Amino acid sequence: MQMHQAKRVEIIIEAMMERRLTEALTAAGVTGYTVLPVSGGSGRSGEWTREGQVGRAGGMVAVICLVRPERLDPLIEAAFAVVERHIGVVSVTDAHVIRAERF
């Protein structure tokens, strides 16, 4: 089966910033993304977990999107404008997709 090159961008960000980020991605021309809950973790800002949370402030989400390589730069610029000052991780990995027209 023919595979097409793509970039997988994973942004782990504070739950409070989810809507701002997804709006920025859409404005940058991203046609789709997936938001996943993140159950817990640890980093420079200490440990955190979703369990027993009373508000969204301490929670994190993972926003994942697959794009064609030529669309990566505008996406990263849009995402960075939102996440620059916030706790989180932005990573880009090479991926392969089957239906290139969807990305």
Place this chain on the structure above:
Amino acid sequence: MDGILNLAGQNLISPVILSFVLGLAAAFFRSDLSFPEAIAKGMSLYLLFAIGFKGGAGVAAHGVDARLLSALVAGVVLSLSLPLLAFALLRSMTKASVTDAAAVAAHYGSISIVTFVAASSLLAGQGIAAEGYMVAVAAAMEAPAIATALWLVAWRGGGGERMNAELVREIMLNGSIVLLVGSFFIGWITGDDGLEQIESFIVSPFKGVLCLFLLDMGLVAGRGLRSGHAALSGGAILFGVVMPPLGACAGLLAALLLGLSLGGTVLLMVLAASASYIAVPAAMRVALPEANPTLSLSLSLGITFPFNLIVGIPLYLAVAGVFVAP
């Protein structure tokens, strides 16, 4: 003095407080006891709905007096001004940066609705009535402190986001505020008839749900303290127990000026003494992302919340009893 100790003793061995202590102990001893996020959220929605509805029904039963508006104004003024005191104390007692101190100050100008619910429950247990509209005062005190914190940061050149329309909308339409105010109005509109219809749901199980919720809060507070204790200096811990009584004094003064009942006075003291860990942390993460969330949450949830719950509420009741006749 005997009265205070007696009340504190009764409070300490109440199911509500013991549940909180159990959660705290489980977290300290690294038990795997935990509440799924959805359960914790469900319980908080239930408590907010119940307390809002009962407050509204109380207003419907006893009518609105002129003090409602002045109590709302007093609540807003307290929420706007308490962060100034908290900021000054933090800057003198700790090495917190301007941004961190302002973020913590916003937490202390706002309120803890769970502390308010626990105080209402204690008052009900003692047979002390309070003005139903104190629920509306609680809602009014949630947000103004955020504006003061952002102003403090801007004034001291610390950067941060401005209080723009989008941020105001997010704060004012925060789920807990919408539910609290909405259920208050439903209770007000439907009155005693409405309360009677859903009494078996929002009155009888209330204390049981509160116990479970506080067990979860104990777990969250304990784990927060365990992981965040490094962020708390001696000065910060001292601030966490000094600020609540100072806030309570401001609340007492406002309540005396307003002429509130004993129950209303205690609730205003509790509101002024408590620190937010739901609405303000969320707003601070958006508006002041450089602020250290571990410091503010460890202080408000790990120090001030247990202090108010175990020591503060009976203390404020005893002090209010000196000034206001039952």
